[in-house]
Amino acid sequence: MTALVLDRLTKLYGDHAAVDALSLTVAQGEFLVLLGPSGCGKTTTLRMIAGFVEASQGSVSLSGRDITRDPPHRRNIGVVFQNYALFPHLSVFENVAFGLRRRKRPEAEIRTRVARALGLVRLDGFADRSSKQLSGGQQQRVAIARALVIEPDILLLDEPLSALDAKLRLEVRQELKALQRLLGITTILVTHDQDEAMSLGDRLVVMHAGRVEQIGSPQQLYREPASRFVASFIGRGNFLEGTGTGHSFTTRNGWTLAAARPLDRAATVLIRPESITLAPTAGAAMVPARVALVTYLGPIAEVALELAGGDRLVVEQASGGWLDGVEPGREIGVGIPPEAVVGLGAEGVAGA
Ligand code: ATP
Numbered sequence: 001m002t003a004l005v006l007d008r009l010t011k012l013y014g015d016h017a018a019v020d021a022l023s024l025t026v027a028q029g030e031f032l033v034l035l036g037p038s039g040c041g042k043t044t045t046l047r048m049i050a051g052f053v054e055a056s057q058g059s060v061s062l063s064g065r066d067i068t069r070d071p072p073h074r075r076n077i078g079v080v081f082q083n084y085a086l087f088p089h090l091s092v093f094e095n096v097a098f099g100l101r102r103r104k105r106p107e108a109e110i111r112t113r114v115a116r117a118l119g120l121v122r123l124d125g126f127a128d129r130s131s132k133q134l135s136g137g138q139q140q141r142v143a144i145a146r147a148l149v150i151e152p153d154i155l156l157l158d159e160p161l162s163a164l165d166a167k168l169r170l171e172v173r174q175e176l177k178a179l180q181r182l183l184g185i186t187t188i189l190v191t192h193d194q195d196e197a198m199s200l201g202d203r204l205v206v207m208h209a210g211r212v213e214q215i216g217s218p219q220q221l222y223r224e225p226a227s228r229f230v231a232s233f234i235g236r237g238n239f240l241e242g243t244g245t246g247h248s249f250t251t252r253n254g255w256t257l258a259a260a261r262p263l264d265r266a267a268t269v270l271i272r273p274e275s276i277t278l279a280p281t282a283g284a285a286m287v288p289a290r291v292a293l294v295t296y297l298g299p300i301a302e303v304a305l306e307l308a309g310g311d312r313l314v315v316e317q318a319s320g321g322w323l324d325g326v327e328p329g330r331e332i333g334v335g336i337p338p339e340a341v342v343g344l345g346a347e348g349v350a351g352a
Pocket residue numbers: 013017018019036037038039040041042043044045192
């Protein structure tokens with residue numbers, strides 16, 4: 001079932017389109033993540049859904065109803081911001097009760113629902129505290145409880161974890177994921193952190209300059225990025241430029257790679273660092289390459305290689321074994337499995 005539909009949603013500031021004819025559909029219960037670099041229009045999109053920013057063109061429909069021109073308080077949307085935005089002069093209880101009081105719910109119902117919401121974010125017993133007496137993680141939990149207590153049709157989260165330190169961010173991230181699953185609430189989160197996006201999202205929307213660059217599951221975006229922009233934004237990659245012909249690709253430096261899929265339209269190929277195989281010597285299906293640098297990162301070693309024609313690769317391998325003794329300057333063998341060669345088109349055009 002569809003929860004939210006954005007149809008050619010656009011925000012113009014002067015003649016600059018901060019969001020440019022963005023269309024997407026969010027399913028009931030889905031966790032969708034808007035991901036992209038600073039200034040790509042993520043926050044503006046979220047604010048148009050919430051009603052804090054007026055759309056210039058296009059529409060927003062929630063649960064089958066066009067809400068494009070509705071004021072924020074009539075949209076039944078829960079919003080959590082990066083900076084908590086709690087009312088400092090109110091207790092935790094009153095912060096969470098705020099939306100219910102605005103809706104003029106009876107006192108007994110408010111007590112029950114606030115207690116339930118605080119229980120969900122593991123803050124039972126904190127109701128009477130002043131919100132100033134809370135840690136950052138606790139404040140963000142209160143903000144989540146405040147958004148959930150109104151039983152919104154959709155939960156919007158604008159970089160909700162970025163003000164927390166690294167350890168707490170992971171903790172609250174896991175709690176958020178568990179809570180979203182438990183309640184089955186349709187959720188949209190904005191972030192520029194790819195790890196956060198990959199670990200939370202059922203689907204990710206990668207945005208670039210106000211437009212959707214690609215939508216897909218974390219696995220799809222990682223394995224089959226539609227453009228170099230997506231490939232470099234999600235994970236790390238080796239990018240080799242050249243020309244594709246049938247099931248092969250020849251780099252500008254003259255190295256020909258076999259590919260599992262036809263690459264006739266590809267101008268660049270992506271090879272993920274962990275998909276490359278190394279051997280102590282060149283041989284069958286292993287071409288010679290010179291080691292430029294080996295960096296040990298605990299369980300993984302990162303090996304920078306240079307091939308005879310000048311192509312360079314970064315490879316990630318499990319450390320240990322023969323790789324331990326390898327010094328820069330040594331020649332080893334490198335193999336690229338054909339299925340690891342992913343074609344990308346010219347910038348902005350989906351590859352083969
Ligand atoms: P960040 O990750 O830095 O928050 P973002 O992807 O959320 O970035 P937006 O805040 O949506 O990006 O901004 C998109 C574009 O719109 C940017 O170029 C920004 O400068 C512009 N913009 C946003 N708000 C306004 C405004 N009130 N007036 C003019 N331009 C704006």
